[in-house]
Amino acid sequence: xxxxxxxxxxxxxxxxxxxxxxxxxxxxxxxxxxxxxxxxxxxxxxxxxxxxxxxxxxxxxxxxxxxxxxxxxxxxxxxxxxxxxxxxxxxxxxxxxxxxxxxxxxxxxxxxxxxxxxxxxxxxxxxxxxxxxxxxxxxxxxxxxxxxxxxxxxxxxxxxxxxxxxxxxxxxxxxxxxxxxxxxxxxxxxxxxxxxxxxxxxxxxxx
Numbered sequence: 072x073x074x075x076x077x078x079x080x081x082x083x084x085x086x087x088x089x090x091x092x093x094x095x096x097x098x099x100x101x102x103x104x105x106x107x108x109x110x111x112x113x114x115x116x117x118x119x120x121x122x123x124x125x126x127x128x129x130x131x132x133x134x135x136x137x138x139x140x141x142x143x144x145x146x147x148x149x150x151x152x153x154x155x156x157x158x159x160x161x162x163x164x165x166x167x168x169x170x171x172x173x174x175x176x177x178x179x180x181x182x183x184x185x186x187x188x189x190x191x192x193x194x195x196x197x198x199x200x201x202x203x204x205x206x207x208x209x210x211x212x213x214x215x216x217x218x219x220x221x222x223x224x225x226x227x228x229x230x231x232x233x234x235x236x237x238x239x240x241x242x243x244x245x246x247x248x249x250x251x252x253x254x255x256x257x258x259x260x261x262x263x264x265x266x267x268x269x270x271x272x273x274x275x276x277x278x
Contacts, residue, residue, distance in 0.1 A: 073169055073170055073171055074165070074168065074169075074170040074171070074216050075170060075171040075172070075173055075195075075213050075214050075215045075216060076165045076170060076171075076172055076173070076215060076216065076217050076218070076219070076268075077172075077173045077174070077175050077206075077209075077210050077213075077215040077217065077218035077219065077229075077234070078161070078162070078172065078173070078174050078175075078194070078218070078219045078220070079174070079175065079176055079218075079219065079220035079221060079222070079225045080174050080176035080178055080183055080186065080187075081115045081116065081176065081177075081178060081221075081242075082115055082116070082155070082221040082222075082241050082242035082243070083155070083158075083219055083220050083221045083225070083239055083241065083242065083261070084154065084155060084158040084161075084162075084174070084192060084261070085152050085153065085154055085155060085158065085186055085190060085192075086152065086153050086154075086155050086241075087112075087115075087148050087151070087152040087186070088112035088113070088115070089112075089151045089152075090144075090147050090148030090149070090150070090151035090152060091108065091111055091112040091115070091148060092108035092109055092111070092112045093108065093147050093148075093151070094108070094140060094143045094144060094147050094148055095107070095108035095111045095112070095140075096108040097143060097147075098136060098139060098140055098143065101139070102132065102135075102136060102139070104128055104129070104132070104136075106126065106128070107126070110126065113243060114243055115222075115242065115243065116177065116202075116221070116222035116223075116224055116225075116242065116243065117177060117202060117222075117224065118177045118200070118202050119136075119137050119140055120133050120134075120137055121202075123136055123137070141179050141181075141182060144179075144182050145182060145185055148182075149182075149185050149186060149189050150189075152186055152189070152190070153190075154190045154192070155241055155260065155261065156260045156261065156262050157260050157261030157262035157263070157264060157265075158190075158192065158261055159191075159192070160261070160262065160264070160265055161219070161261040161264040161265060161268070162192060162193065162194065163265075164264060164265035164268045164269070165268065166193075168268070168269075171195045171196070171213075172193075172194045172195050172196070173194065173195060173196040173197070173198065173209065173210075173213050173215060174187065174192075174194045174196070174197045174198070175198045175201055175206045175209045175210060175218070175228070176197075176198070176199055176200075176201070177199075177200065177201060177202040177224075178199055178200070179199055179200060180197065180198070180199025180200060181199075183197055183199045184197055184199075196213055198213075201228075202224055202228075203224035203225075203227045203228055204227050204228055204230075204231040205228070206218070206224075206225070206228030206229075206231070206232070207228050207229075207231035207232035207233075210228065210229070210232035210234055211232050211233075215232065215234050216234055216235065216271075217229070217234050217235035217236075217237055217271065218232065218234050218235070218236060218237065219237035219238070219239065219261070219264070220237075220238060220239070220242075221238065221239050221240070221241050221242025221243070221244065222242055222243065222244055223244055223248060223249065223252045225238070226238055226249060226252040226253055226254045227252065227253075229254075230253050235255050235256065235271070236253060236254045236255050236256070237254070237255070237256045237257075237258070237264070238250075238252075238254035238256070238257045238258070239257070239258045239259070239260055239261055240257065240258070240259055240260075241259075241260055241261075
């Protein structure tokens with residue numbers, strides 16, 4: 072059976088922060104609402120509407136702000152985004168083992184797809200707009216055995232799906248926070264993933 076491994080996108084496989092800062096600052100100026108792009112970029116993970124509520128954006132304007140963010144995003148964020156260290160190598164490790172890769176992200180699906188194409192990540196399946204425990208729906212549907220992410224919400228998604236939770240400290244959460252949330256494997260970056268994956272799921276030796 073082909074093994075499927077899931078990955079989060081933002082701050083796990085890619086770093087879109089510079090472009091996010093620019094878009095959020097422009098969005099706030101355009102809408103006449105104080106929005107701090109640095110704050111949004113440094114707290115990526117939750118869907119945009121949740122973060123807008125957290126910073127006190129008017130509830131009635133949130134749908135409009137989200138829609139405008141999605142419009143501005145492709146021209147500004149996509150070109151400024153880079154793959155994080157080890158991202159391509161981690162995906163390649165799964166493929167070389169005959170496995171499948173699935174990206175499950177809270178990001179708007181069409182923009183996530185643009186990132187994957189622009190950076191030639193070549194994942195097999197993309198599922199967008201799922202957050203925290205909600206990610207378990209896609210992970211179970213596609214038979215994932217493990218899920219890698221940078222946020223406490225990603226750990227919750229893996230646990231809810233009953234799969235191995237892999238965490239990386241490339242995002243906003245510390246090693247201690249990720250461990251406390253229940254992450255089973257914690258890396259400084261995905262550069263450590265291929266060596267670990269080479270023995271993941273391997274049969275126990277006959278004794």
